[in-house]
Amino acid sequence: MKWWGWGEPRKTYPLDHRPGFWPFLISKIGAPSGGPAPRANLDQIRIPTPRIPARALEALAATVGAEHLSLSHNVRIAHACGRGYQDLVRLRRGEVPRPPDAVVFPSSEEAVVRLLRIAGSEGLAVIPFGGGTSVVGGVEASDGDRPVLCVDLQGMNRLVSADPAGLVATAEAGILGPALEASLGAHGLTLGHFPQSFEFSTLGGWIATRSAGYASTGYGKIEAMVIALRVVTPRGTIATRIVPASASGPDLNALLAGSEGTLGIISQATLRVHLLPAKRDYRAWLFRGFPDGLSAVRAMLQEGPVPTTVRLSDAPETEAYLAMRERRPGWPLRAQEWAGVRVIRARGFAPGRMCLAIIGVEGSAVATSQAWGGLRRVLGRYGAFPLGSGPAGAWYRERFELPYLRDELLDAGIMVDTLETAAPWDRLLPLHARVAGALRDALTPSGASPLVLCHLSHAYPTGASLYFTFMARQAPGREMEQWQAAKRVATDAIMAGGGTLSHHHGIGTVHQAWMHEEHGKDGLQTIRAIKTALDPDGIMNPGKLVP
Amino acid sequence: MKWWGWGEPRKTYPLDHRPGFWPFLISKIGAPSGGPAPRANLDQIRIPTPRIPARALEALAATVGAEHLSLSHNVRIAHACGRGYQDLVRLRRGEVPRPPDAVVFPSSEEAVVRLLRIAGSEGLAVIPFGGGTSVVGGVEASDGDRPVLCVDLQGMNRLVSADPAGLVATAEAGILGPALEASLGAHGLTLGHFPQSFEFSTLGGWIATRSAGYASTGYGKIEAMVIALRVVTPRGTIATRIVPASASGPDLNALLAGSEGTLGIISQATLRVHLLPAKRDYRAWLFRGFPDGLSAVRAMLQEGPVPTTVRLSDAPETEAYLAMRERRPGWPLRAQEWAGVRVIRARGFAPGRMCLAIIGVEGSAVATSQAWGGLRRVLGRYGAFPLGSGPAGAWYRERFELPYLRDELLDAGIMVDTLETAAPWDRLLPLHARVAGALRDALTPSGASPLVLCHLSHAYPTGASLYFTFMARQAPGREMEQWQAAKRVATDAIMAGGGTLSHHHGIGTVHQAWMHEEHGKDGLQTIRAIKTALDPDGIMNPGKLVP
8 A cells, every 4th residue: 555545555546537527616606825845755754763672672572473573664664654544644744743652463373462461561561553555543553652563454354164055255354354264255146345444454343333334225235244253351361152153242243343453453354254246236326416315215214125325415426426427439329428418407306416326236147126116106106217227337446545645635735535324214414414514614614615415325124324425625734623514514514413433444442532522521421431341451442442 | 911821811722622632742751740839929929028219219100100100019920020931930949030020111202301311310120021921931030130111111101093995904012912913904904913912911021032823924023014113222222214225324124123132122013914815724634644744835935826724733743733732522424533543543644643724815805716726736736635624723713722722731840841943954853853852851750651753833934933832740849840851952952963052932031042053152242232232231131142
């Protein structure tokens, strides 16, 4: 991963065939004034000298092998923080105030057990590190006197077992998304978990943060897929039983999922998997307005058939998507498009009000065809207009690419970030208006004319999540303050509107200030007590999750 | 509820039209020798004098009103234990060694808060009491010096809100199954939770024990229906947020569900509900053997359509069910039956091997008809023979009646009990053989020829639960030892075979000895630590769940 941004170093977001991209964006947020400061030079970034005592280093090296222990400048910077907007702003400036003092790469659970023992006896803080894609400060060291040991799980990346008959598979926690899907695919299986960070995030990271992917409406969030876990804590290793359901007291899997490295290190997970779908059938639809779209999605989730993927953009996001989309040259496509626009307008779909939905169904050919039969009836009831598989295919091809665009926007001096929540159906429309309004209000005074987009990204019978994207010209020299102000008012609006503090990004440090409101005094006290019980000396990812 | 048995005092299990019942049973287990000792007389049962100090009694009465505080002999006995076999044996003998010292009936969460405060300051142990149907010792006081206060939630029985559009409803924890379904039904809704104790158990009890009902394959276990909880603990009231999903740290709902009153008192729950199904279409099928049936159920759960209810009896249970079933007089039915038997035998269905399945689908007329289309294809693949809706209707009508039969069998000197587990698909057949064999081995030496029956009772894509019924002549004077021996070897077999200690009965005291094996040292330590955090003085249901 780029040390200053997202993904493969040479890869960029393709804007060549998007003639409307910059004109639309500038028409909305204005032309950035001069662009950002130039990016720092990696070699010239000054970071603190490693603080780990020699005796501890010896013990660490003896545990993982000297070649799997690194104090190097570049490795420490690569493990210094996640990949949120606030991380990228500071990395580009060359601000890396708290890199880990050392990074180790264990290759077995036994090594992890020994590492935690060393950390305990040597007074080190431990930060578990999967892919490092946290957008909430989940892998960045907090202030503190303790030397920080980053435990990078990338060496624990095996598929341990897969049972296509029982639809159960076990894998080590450090496996990356593509490797996991490839090894499951060899058995004809899929996990069905595709967060936007898929290519660079790990199974353990997904579970530690209660991640969701674009197909979670059908396959479920990651915590719903967990059958059993192995988690190394400072007090011992918890191994939950591999059974489909139980009434043997509280569900420890649900306690460990979402623990964000503050209780221990997830070393292995046993998961519910699915047969690889023979068909992935994604199609785009247009609604006359966001309320119609929400009602249709609610009907699908409550009455069925339940789509694998559902993503409903609000009117501003639809407008942006259509204006900024890829347009390959050639008049036949143009002609079709013009004809389509006339048909759509004649039917009462108005720019500025209409909303685009991407709906995907995965499964056997028969099952997907049946599901589409049912979905068409529901969509028809709410006046949706079919745009076919073309726009859906374009979205599908680029579903992991958007983080690359963020780098381009940052290069141009444009702030872009996302935030998300979930709420019951009856609160979604007011919550949508409240959060979008709060973001616009917060960003306008900073001199920027913001662009605030939203889509429903995962749906449940009892509610759905909303995913907001906001863009504005950066306030030069005040980038962090500008972002913090937007983040604060949006999160206040989420809490006041009855949403959850986070649906799938997690808490880290960025959301901590609202944990009291989310869980109440006694709920928060409970989470703290669990932490104290499993990590009495507070060595596990200190400063995260619980304030 | 009968003080010595199950359900309504005047109600018995109807054996009049079951000419084969006693002959079959006696042919299998032998004629009971003389029957049991006569039942004790309620008035003559000696119980200890209440130990609650006068000051505490005054405070309790001031909190709930004197009319909602009882020290009466009969009320204390009615709250002394659950309704497991071991409870009934002792009740019939008049053995009530540890009744609660007092019973209170609060009618609000505020009252519960005050009750826990009084208990804390006065050194009382608190036992939350829903319907009192625990079969694992969950509501019986443990040994200890502390006076015991039973908190009966039956006064907290309101449906607080119901949203048919959002499929969310909130109810107080003390509401009984029929009242909850009736009040939801008035909004066109159902929870879809029908444990065998349905008529006499409460919402809070279901959640505290992670209950399942006959329709849980479709509607899910109770913990899967919980959206939010309000739980009064000695440290404060935890109120989880009403949202469809979250990534804000560990899921506290999953920590409180299954806590069996050891962390606090569930006062209210917000639940995912369903539209009342227009149709409940239950049908019986016959398989040539248990393995075929298991494969068919696995295919339904993995490929769909997923039935609402699936219940697959093994060969002994099928034989018993057919021999002991209702037979109304009249030759046309007889003739049909004989013709049916000939057809079935000709197709290779052999008594002693064939297995009966009850499969139910609930939903709209269109949805149930479509589901049956898909289910028939799956059933056909595994050679199932349709018996139609007649036998399924008979099962459905009597689905809550079997506990009444237990009383009749006890009257006749026959032990009957059930136990259950769940395991991944690949372990189910060996586990079935292992547990059934262990039960037969354990019961044969006690002079009885046991009858051991089993059915798959709830299914998941990754496994299923097995529900065992065992009957034998009671060993007079040694009833408890006989039962304990059977329970012990069966549970050992479950654990050795990779099942879970309990799929839906819970832990209480009866399963405690295996909690170490179920959760491991560190898992158990975690559950203990949570208990200490929320209930530092150990006043909540002491002696339950965690050994």
